[in-house]
Amino acid sequence: MKLSTKGRYGVKAMFDLAQHFGEGPIALKGIAERQGISEHYLEQLMAVLRKAGLVKSIRGAQGGYILAREPENITVGEIIRVLEGPLAPTECVSEEDPEMCKNAPTCITRTIWQKMRESLAEVVDSITLADMVRDAEKLKGQENLMYYI
Amino acid sequence: MKLSTKGRYGVKAMFDLAQHFGEGPIALKGIAERQGISEHYLEQLMAVLRKAGLVKSIRGAQGGYILAREPENITVGEIIRVLEGPLAPTECVSEEDPEMCKNAPTCITRTIWQKMRESLAEVVDSITLADMVRDAEKLKGQENLMYYI
DNA sequence: ACAAAACCGATAAAAATACTCGGATATGAT
DNA sequence: ATCATATCCGAGTATTTTTATCGGTTTTGT
Structure with a gap:
């Protein structure tokens, strides 16, 4: 029941x-560096995410990737299913x-x-990228708090 | 997030x-035939289940496998984790x-x-082999009922 | 013009999967 | 005692999946 690097890297990149956002x-390049992923490999995953309509790409200098929708409207479940x-x-x-047999x-x-399947879907479909960003902020706040105690 | 045939066959065999019981x-041979599994392949899985203490084996003619514990005390989670x-x-x-990284x-x-992981564990650890047997009996009963309607 | 950055297709090593095969060993039934 | 029945064991193997790597093409802002 392992998740392959596709799903793991994909969620991290998103x-x-x-x-x-x-x-x-x-x-x-920046995404790959920050998340510790092979750039070329991640490129392939981004192509899949783009074709699935989860990200948009801007080519050329100063280009890159943007979420196709607001973080509130993209769930972890979608990302994992696509990849x-x-x-x-x-x-x-x-x-x-x-x-079916x-x-x-x-x-x-x-x-x-x-x-x-239902149990797993309930978990991943209920978590949005916005939730993750919020949790990350919260964790950061707690870290700062520790210095004052 | 697929389950391999190891887990699927293992649960079926158990x-x-x-x-x-x-x-x-x-x-x-009988297990393999009833469940539609390659006999030799299933043999390997049974060896793993035996070493994990989930089944006992009796060698020689009229031999075979027996659950090492009562069906009430073996969960699907145990089987899947072993395999x-x-x-x-x-x-x-x-x-x-x-x-951890x-x-x-x-x-x-x-x-x-x-x-x-927690969500998945909650599901598979709450289902025992006895539950499965009971469900199978129930389903059989419903089938018979259909003829009378 | 140039450099940055996405796009694209091919290749490939490594691991996992799903078996298959051949024989050794144990044992109940005759 | 013999024999058929079964488990046990180790080795081999084809296929698929995973996890990349590489080299070149195209686009585009500066």
């Missing part, structure tokens, strides 16, 4: 874009057009995969 | 053993001795992976 296009495919632990419980209607294990 | 040793490793989507939020304490994405 979080980085959310933190710099409103500052114009953010260059891939890793459906959240479902098996094909037979995919959100859309699941490939012939005994799916009476398959008991299937009900378990379904519950796993 | 469910099969639970359905036949009390009938003495169940041969691998697939920790439920955690990343190493840094593993249940025991997680391999140096910025783990302030890592915002890490809190997400943590929530995913």
Whole structure:
């Protein structure tokens, strides 16, 4: 049940874009450096995110990437699904057009995969990039507080 | 976030053993046939489950496998962890001795992976093999009911 | 014109997955 | 005792996925 680097890097990169939202296009190089990701590899992931309509790109000098929507309107679930495919632990419980085997209607294990998918979806679909930015700010505030105690 | 065949086959096989619990040793061949799994491959998975103490094996003619504990006391979570490793989507939020990177304490994405793991664990740790057998019986009852309507 | 930066396609090493095969060993039934 | 039945064990292997790397093309602000 591991997440591959695609999903991990993708969420990190999108979080980085959310933190710099409103500052114009953010260059891939900076994102890769701040998040500790191979630049060329991240480029491929950004292409996927762009084709999925989650980010916009501006080419040429001073170009970069911008979130296609406000951070409030992009969930972690969307990002992961775009980069890793459906959240479902098996094909037979995919959100859309699941490939069910012939005994799916009476398959008991299937009900378990379904519950796993639903539980996971509830978590990732409820977290937006704005939430992450807010949490990061909060954490930063707590750090400063520590110096005064 | 896919489950590999290891976890899927493992849960299916353990469910099969639970359905036949009390009938003495169940041969691998039968399990493989009923669940549609390659016999030799399942053998390897059973070895892992045996070493983890989830099943006992009886060698020789009329031999086979038996659940090491009552179906009430074996959860789906245990089976999946044994065959697939920790439920955690990343190493840094593993249940025991997680391999954290140096910025783990302030890592915002890490809190997400943590929530995913917790949510998933809650589901799979709350389902026992006995629950699955009960659900299967219930489903069978409903099928019979359909003929009478 | 130039440098910055996204875009694109190909390649490739490494790891994981999903088996397959052949034989060794144990044991209940005849 | 023999034999068929089953588990046990180690090795091999084709395929896929992952995780990149590389080199060049195009776009565009300065």
